[in-house]
Amino acid sequence: MNSADLGRRVGVPSTALFTDQYELTMVQAALKAGTASRRSVFEAFTRRLPEGRRYGVVAGTGRVLDAVENFHFDDEMIGFLRQQRIVDEPTLQWLADYRFSGDIWGYPEGEVYFPGSPVLRVEGSFAECVLLETVILSILNHDSAIAAAASRMSAAAGGRRLIEMGARRTHELSAVASARAAYVGGFDATSDLAAGFRYRIPTVGTSAHAFTLLHDTERDAFRAQVDSLGRGTTLLVDTYDVAEAVRAAVEIAGPELGAVRIDSGDLLLVAHRVRQQLDELGATGTKIVVTSDLDEYAIASLAAAPVDAYGVGTQLVTGSGHPTCSMVYKLVARAGSAEPDARLVPVAKKSLGAKASKGGRKWAARRVDEHGVAEAEVVGTGAVPEELAGRELLVELVRGGEVMAREPLEAARERHVAARAGLPLSAMQLSRGEPVIGTEYA
Known part of the structure; x- marks a missing residue:
């Protein structure tokens, strides 16, 4: 498929094939095993920030909501999967009826994050949640990387105007997403008319x-x-x-x-x-x-x-050396059976080395000092401690398959300014360093 065809595909209301084949084959195996309907909790997070970065920026949340809402398999897609023998007929019938009906919580767009922050939590049946893995990670990894680079450039610019002009340095569809993420991260305008048309970002040229x-x-x-x-x-x-x-x-x-x-x-x-x-x-x-x-x-x-103003292209749309955030999407809890009231059991990967993860359905809150400056990212699984009540970071995004948290892009942009202002001043340093605050597990 050439880029023009891909562009036309993106224009139709389905995102279902923006996925990896093994998501579908897992669904087939789980359906056959009787485990597909088990209630499950997946979380998107990163184990570490890109080398030298002091904070991450959540971007792409609005695009994730669009992708989830438009994730369904039309007749042509089902025909393709059948022709290629990707999955069997019972699975194709299940996919033909697919609509996400679960819940999603996450850090609001523009918020900052740190290693271990549960940036997105997806809850529902195993089958309906696992299908969303690839498209969610594709969006969050790309957009958050661009927004983090934009945020650093915005801090360095010291209030001077910033213009995104990297369309010719990346894929034409990535260019639109990059302009959106850059706007969240602090840029003021874009040269890309598609981004202006789709997201109403100011355009210049x-x-x-x-x-x-x-x-x-x-x-x-x-x-x-x-x-x-x-x-x-x-x-x-x-x-x-x-x-x-x-x-x-x-x-x-x-x-x-x-x-x-x-x-x-x-x-x-x-x-x-x-x-x-x-x-x-x-x-x-x-x-x-x-x-x-x-x-x-x-x-x-x-x-x-x-x-008075800076125009930035290549380095912005490539994440200034870090084009991905290395976010992962992991099953952290699942029900012991397919019964609706079955208790959730924490699960976690036990790999050797840095790929081990922590199980359990998590909350997150940011502890601040007496001056209101962030001093720790606290992540836990039980009740939120009383001293952190009201400082929880995750917000409800989707309830029962219905999007609950659409907002103007300006809101995410303004949120990022406030979130970055709440970090220690060392967050603005461009020299390489560790995350500006540590992550604590409660």
Whole structure:
């Protein structure tokens, strides 16, 4: 299937084949064994943060809710599974009627998380919950990685405007998800129109070097752009000679010129020179936008530069070196039988080394100090201690198969600002380090 076909598939209301084959073969075996209907609890979490990261960012929750709601097998899909002999006829009949009817709790989108945090808890029958594993992890691992990188860049930017412009550096569908996650993590706009259309994220964009090269002179290009887009546009000034371009830009657009963009060279030095030149030409209100392979470290290095906005592409959509969060989806409790009132039994993988997990249906709360600053992520299985009551992190997302917690993307974005502000100041450091708070098990 080519990318265009995949794009059309994503447009239809089913996410059921965004999964691994073994999810379906497990359902077949469980149906045959009589264990498929056992009440089960799965949790998505990560055992560790990416190396050097001090906190994670939950992103993609809204997309997970869409994926769960739209997870069903249509006739064409059932026909494909039958033709490929993926599962047997009784299983195909079960899949044809599938709709998730369980409950989902999780950290709200934009919240921060740490190793062991039960970011998402899915409850229902074993069969209906296990089917969701791959699509849930696909979304959370990707979107949370992008949001974490965006958050670090946002912290480094110190309030300056951030523009996501990585669509050409990743898969076309990933680009849309990346723009959404970046917005949650603190970016202000995207260049990707599909993201703007689907999620109403502010979009920006003016011209590339090709537009300047198209014209006989740089002045002709600037004049054409200003005539078309107005004096408030952003002119790209590093195609030839930056100083000459800035002079021409102000002469053509006047001091009302919106901004100039610098895409190459020693950005710190060039930004200072351009700011001085703009001011001398009377364009004191003209802003400076810088691009060119930026990441959080490059952004931090420009803190002293007269820069008003940063455009970030490759490093953002690849998670700034960490394109996944390594989240897993594990069965942590299951009923002792298929009876509706059967007691839940904690279960856990007993692997050697770092892959062991902790059983039991978990809650999580964040303990804070006397100043309201987070000091520990507390995860437990029984009753929530009285001193942590009201500080629980998981919220109800789905009840009986019905989505309960849809919210505007702005809410997740604002939540992240508040969550990050509640962490110790060392969370903002870009140097490698351990998680900014530890995880305690109660």
